Amino acid sequence: MVARFDTDELTAAFLEFERTTERCAATGEWDPWAEQFTADADYIEHAMGTMKGREQIRPWIKKTMGSFPGNHMVAFPSLWHVTDPATARVICEIDNPLRDPGDGSVITATNITILTYAGDGLWSCEEDVYNPMKFGRAAMTWCVRAKELGTLTDEARAWMSTTGSYFA
DSSP states (O other): OOOOOOHHHHHHHHHHHHHHHOOOOOOOHHHHHTEEEEEEEEEEETTTTEEESSSHHHHHHHHTTSSSSGEEEEEEEOEEEEEEEEEEEEEEEEOBOOOSSSSSSOOOOEEEEEEEEEEEEEEEEEEEEEHHHHHHHHHHHHHHHHHHHHHOOOHHHHHHHHHGGGGG
16 A cells, blocks of 8 residues: 655655755766665666666666766656555656756756655665667767767767667
């Protein structure tokens, strides 16, 4: 049976989740983000599989956000969210803008995130639903623009010539 939390508690927990995510994006330190999950949490990532427990989530988020294109994403704001106290869930659309390639353009892709709250500021599950092709095309668009502007990083160049070739 799912624990019941009211809308106010779910909203407060989600706002703290957002604040923590923004701090982690700004610093590049993702341990605090992983600490928001219960020790036995599930993280369902449709393209990468399911991580079981905080200690599987932690290295995955560090690797994902420490390499291209994750390390070129500058923020993860929710565009909207709804709470469902009956299921202890917050459902939201997350924007994933890449840093400015040098001309002021904003290149981004969005995903739907379903968070299940466990109480005490912790989440027992996160599921991200998105189109990997859309994310890949956004990253490739960024690479092409950065190359034109002379701001393409070596890591992004390597991604562009390997994984990125699927999105050309």
